[in-house]
Amino acid sequence: MTGARRQGRPTPRRRPWWSVRVGAVQRRMMVVLVVFVAFGLVLGLRCVYVQGLDLAGHADAALMPATQEIPATRGSITDRNGQVLAQSTPAVNITVDPTIVATNGLSIESMSLGEELKAQAGPGIIAAILTSELGGDFQSYYNKLKTTKTGSGEDIRYAMLAQTVLTFTNLQIAARVEALGYVGLFREQAPIRNYPNGSVGSNVVGFMTHDDQAAADGKYPWIGGAGTEYSLNTALSGVDGQELYEWSPYGKIPTDTAVVKEPQEGYSYRLTLDMGLQYMQDKRLADAVRQTGSTSGKAITLAVKTGEILAMSNYPTYDPNDLNSSSPDDRGNRAIDAAYEPGSVQKVLTIAALVDQGIVTPATKVIVPSSVVSGGVPIKDSWSHDTIQLTAAGVIANSSNVGSVLLARQMSKQTMVDYLRSFGLGSPTDVGLPGEASGYLPDETMTDQTRDNMAFGQGLAVTAIQEAAAVAGIVNGGKYVSPRIVKSATDSHGNAVPVPESVTRQVVSPETSKQVVEMMEGVVALNSPALDIEGYRTAAKSGTAEETNPSCVGYCAWAYSYVGVAPSEDPEILTYVVLDHLTATGSGTSEAAPVVKDIMSVALPMFAVPVSTTPASDLPLTW
Amino acid sequence: MSALEHADLPLTTRRSAVRMLPPPPQTRTWPRSAFPLMILALLAIGMVGHLALQTRIQEQGFEIGALQTQAGQLSARQSVLQAMLDQQATPQQLAYAASQAGMVANPYSTFVNLATGQIVGLAKPVTGTEVPIISAAAAPAGTIPAHVAAEAASAQAGPEPTQDLA
Numbered sequence: 001m002t003g004a005r006r007q008g009r010p011t012p013r014r015r016p017w018w019s020v021r022v023g024a025v026q027r028r029m030m031v032v033l034v035v036f037v038a039f040g041l042v043l044g045l046r047c048v049y050v051q052g053l054d055l056a057g058h059a060d061a062a063l064m065p066a067t068q069e070i071p072a073t074r075g076s077i078t079d080r081n082g083q084v085l086a087q088s089t090p091a092v093n094i095t096v097d098p099t100i101v102a103t104n105g106l107s108i109e110s111m112s113l114g115e116e117l118k119a120q121a122g123p124g125i126i127a128a129i130l131t132s133e134l135g136g137d138f139q140s141y142y143n144k145l146k147t148t149k150t151g152s153g154e155d156i157r158y159a160m161l162a163q164t165v166l167t168f169t170n171l172q173i174a175a176r177v178e179a180l181g182y183v184g185l186f187r188e189q190a191p192i193r194n195y196p197n198g199s200v201g202s203n204v205v206g207f208m209t210h211d212d213q214a215a216a217d218g219k220y221p222w223i224g225g226a227g228t229e230y231s232l233n234t235a236l237s238g239v240d241g242q243e244l245y246e247w248s249p250y251g252k253i254p255t256d257t258a259v260v261k262e263p264q265e266g267y268s269y270r271l272t273l274d275m276g277l278q279y280m281q282d283k284r285l286a287d288a289v290r291q292t293g294s295t296s297g298k299a300i301t302l303a304v305k306t307g308e309i310l311a312m313s314n315y316p317t318y319d320p321n322d323l324n325s326s327s328p329d330d331r332g333n334r335a336i337d338a339a340y341e342p343g344s345v346q347k348v349l350t351i352a353a354l355v356d357q358g359i360v361t362p363a364t365k366v367i368v369p370s371s372v373v374s375g376g377v378p379i380k381d382s383w384s385h386d387t388i389q390l391t392a393a394g395v396i397a398n399s400s401n402v403g404s405v406l407l408a409r410q411m412s413k414q415t416m417v418d419y420l421r422s423f424g425l426g427s428p429t430d431v432g433l434p435g436e437a438s439g440y441l442p443d444e445t446m447t448d449q450t451r452d453n454m455a456f457g458q459g460l461a462v463t464a465i466q467e468a469a470a471v472a473g474i475v476n477g478g479k480y481v482s483p484r485i486v487k488s489a490t491d492s493h494g495n496a497v498p499v500p501e502s503v504t505r506q507v508v509s510p511e512t513s514k515q516v517v518e519m520m521e522g523v524v525a526l527n528s529p530a531l532d533i534e535g536y537r538t539a540a541k542s543g544t545a546e547e548t549n550p551s552c553v554g555y556c557a558w559a560y561s562y563v564g565v566a567p568s569e570d571p572e573i574l575t576y577v578v579l580d581h582l583t584a585t586g587s588g589t590s591e592a593a594p595v596v597k598d599i600m601s602v603a604l605p606m607f608a609v610p611v612s613t614t615p616a617s618d619l620p621l622t623w
Numbered sequence: 624m625s626a627l628e629h630a631d632l633p634l635t636t637r638r639s640a641v642r643m644l645p646p647p648p649q650t651r652t653w654p655r656s657a658f659p660l661m662i663l664a665l666l667a668i669g670m671v672g673h674l675a676l677q678t679r680i681q682e683q684g685f686e687i688g689a690l691q692t693q694a695g696q697l698s699a700r701q702s703v704l705q706a707m708l709d710q711q712a713t714p715q716q717l718a719y720a721a722s723q724a725g726m727v728a729n730p731y732s733t734f735v736n737l738a739t740g741q742i743v744g745l746a747k748p749v750t751g752t753e754v755p756i757i758s759a760a761a762a763p764a765g766t767i768p769a770h771v772a773a774e775a776a777s778a779q780a781g782p783e784p785t786q787d788l789a
Binding site for chain 1: 695696698699700702703705706709710712713714715718728730731732734743744745754767768771774775
C-alpha cells in the first residue's frame with residue numbers, strides 16, 4: 001500500500017520556510033512587495049539622515065575636497081571714448097614642488113639609472129628655462145628647485161618661483177619644460193592689472209593693493225587700493241564662481257567636471273575723463289609745478305552743463321604699474337581729498353550771493369579805502385592804494401579784498417552760509433571717488449571777522465572739486481550740477497548698468513549768472529592779451545591764498561589758483577588750477593593762469609566748442 | 624447517438640472508428656549549446672562596440688584637449704597683443720608717433736555751419752610751438768616686456784582645427 005502510493009504520487013519534499021509554492025501567485029507578490037517596501041524604507045531613512053540630520057557633515061565631506069573657486073574677471077575701466085585705463089591681463093604665479101622635481105614625479109624605488117640622472121639634471125634645466133624666459137637670477141631659481149628639505153628636516157612641497165608671469169609667457173615655459181619631460185611646476189591664477197596710460201590720470205583711476213585677509217582665505221588677494229579701482233571695487237570684481245569635480249588618484253576626472261556656479265564677471269566702467277585732454281593737462285600741470293617751484297598742484301577741467309569731469313590732474317603723481325617708485329603721499333587725489341582756503345576765487349561765490357539777492361549789481365558803486373579793520377586786524381588789498389572808487393565789477397576784476405568785505409557785510413551770516421551750502425561747500429560732492437573731504441564751512445554763529453575773511457576766501461576750507469563745481473554752477477545759468485567721474489557701466493554681456501546721476505539744483509537766477517560771468521570777463525580784460533584765449537570770450541578769477549602747511553608753523557604757505565570759463569556767452573568748459581607753494585613767489589594770475597589758458601586752448605576746440613562771435617562785455621570798473 | 628444503437632454492428636467496424644492521427648510535423652530543435660553561444664556572441668559584439676566607441680571618445684578627447692590647449696595659447700597671445708594695442712593707443716604714444724611723423728598741434732579750430740555754409744574760426748598755419756602742452760617726448764615704456772611683446776607678435780597661430788570639429 002505504501003509502495004503503491006510512492007509509485008503513483010511521490011511525497012513532496014518539505015519546503016523551507018522562505019520558499020513559496022509554485023502557483024501561489026498572491027503570496028509571491030506579497031513577498032516581493034514586502035522586499036521592495038523594506039528596501040525603499042531603508043533608502044528613505046538614509047535620505048532623511050543625510051539630508052536632514054547630518055547635512056553639514058556630508059555637504060562638507062562632499063564639497064570641501066572637490067570644489068574650486070573660479071575667479072571672476074575684473075571689469076575694465078575706460079575713458080569716455082573707450083580708451084583703456086585699466087584692464088586685467090591673464091597672468092600666473094609659478095610655483096614648484098621640489099620633492100616632485102627631485103624624482104621627476106617618479107617613485108624613487110622604481111627609478112632606473114637613466115631616470116635618476118635625468119631627475120638630477122632637472123633643477124638646472126628648469127632654472128635655465130626660467131632664466132631665459134623671465135630673466136632674473138639662475139642661482140635663485142636653482143636653489144628653490146633643488147631645496148627639498150627645511151633646516152629642521154621637513155619636506156618642502158611649495159616654493160614661489162615667479163609672481164605675475166603673463167600667461168602667454170607661462171605657456172612658453174610650460175611647453176619647454178614638458179617637451180624635455182620634466183614635471184613639478186605649478187601655477188596659480190594671478191591676473192595682472194594693466195594700466196596702459198601709466199601715470200596719466202592715475203590719481204583718478206587708482207591702483208590695486210594686496211589684501212592679506214583675502215590671501216589668508218585662499219582668495220585672489222588683490223583689491224582696489226585707490227581711485228575708481230577702490231570706489232568701484234565691488235562692482236569691478238564681480239562674484240567668483242565655484243567648480244565641483246571629482247578626483248581620482250591620477251588627478252581630476254574631466255568627465256565628472258560640473259560647474260555648479262558660473263562666475264559673475266565684474267562690471268566695466270566708462271569714466272567721464274578724456275585721456276587726450278587728461279594727458280595734456282597732466283603734462284602742463286607737471287611743467288608748471290616744476291617751473292614755479294611749487295610743492296604740488298591740482299587741475300580740474302569740467303563740462304559745465306553736465307558736471308562731467310573731463311580731466312583731473314595731480315602732481316606729483318605715480319605710475320600704478322610701478323607703485324614702489326612713488327611716495328605714498330602722492331597716491332591720493334589732492335583735487336578731492338585736500339582741503340585748503342580758496343582765496344580770491346571765492347569772491348565769485350560771494351558776489352553771486354549778493355547779486356542774486358538784489359543787493360549788488362555789476363554797477364554798484366563801492367568806495368574802497370586802503371584797508372578795513374576786522375576783529376582788530378586790518379584787511380588790505382594785494383596792492384597798495386588810497387581810497388579808490390570801484391564798481392562791484394571793478395572789485396572782482398581787481399580782486400579787492402577790502403571791496404569784497406564791504407559788500408559781503410550787506411548780507412546776513414545766515415544767508416551767506418545758506419548760499420555757500422547750496423553751492424556745495426561744506427559737504428562732499430559725491431563725485432564717485434574715494435576719500436573725498438568735506439572741507440570746512442563755518443555756520444551762522446561765526447564771528448564778524450570770520451564772515452569778513454570768508455568774503456575773500458579765507459576762514460573756510462574747500463576742496464578743488466567743490467570750488468570748481470560751485471563756480472561751474474554759478475556760470476551755468478545758476479544751475480548747479482554735481483560733478484561726477486563715472487559716465488556709464490556695462491555688465492560682461494554689454495548690457496547697461498545704472499550709475500549714479502548728477503544732482504542738479506538752481507542756486508542763483510540765470511540773470512545773476514549772466515552778470516557774474518560778465519564781471520569775471522573783466523579779470524581777463526585787465527590781463528589782456530596775456531590771458532586771452534584766441535577766438536573765445538573767457539571769464540576768469542584768480543586766487544592767492546595763505547595756507548597752513550605741515551612743514552611749517554601757522555600761515556606759512558600759499559595757494560595760487562585760477563579758474564577760467566569759456567565761452568562767456570554760453571559757458572561749456574571750466575578749468576581750475578591750484579599750485580601749492582612754500583614761498584611767496586607770485587600770484588594766481590602770474591602762475592596758475594597761464595596753465596589754465598593753455599589747457600583751455602586745447603580743450604575748447606577738442607570738444608568742438610564754437611568760437612565766440614560776440615565781443616566781451618566791457619563793464620565799467622571804476623566810477 | 625448512444626452506444627446501444629451500435630450494438631448490432633460487427634466488432635471490426637466498431638474498432639475502425641478509432642483512427643490513427645498523423646504524426647505531428649517534425650520541428651527543428653536547436654542544440655542545447657546554441658543559447659549560450661548566442662549570448663557570448665552578443666556579449667562579444669557589445670564589447671567590441673564599446674571598445675570602438677571608447678577609443679573614438681578617447682581620440683576626440685585628445686583632440687578636444689589639444690584644441691583647448693591651442694585656444695588657451697591663442698587667448699593668452701590675444702591678451703598680450705590687446706595690451707600692446709592699448710599701449711599703442713594711449714595719447715602719449717600717439718603724440719610721440721605724430722611728432723615723429725613730423726606733425727604739430729594746431730589749436731586753431733575752424734567750424735563750418737552746415738545750415739548756412741558759414742565758416743567760423745581762425746584757421747591759420749602753425750609753427751609747432753602754439754601748444755606747448757604737446758611735446759615730442761620719448762615714447763613711454765610699455766607695460767608688456769619687450770621680449771614678450773616680440774614673441775607674441777611673431778608667435779604662430781598653431782594648427783587649424785580639423786574639419787569635423789571646426
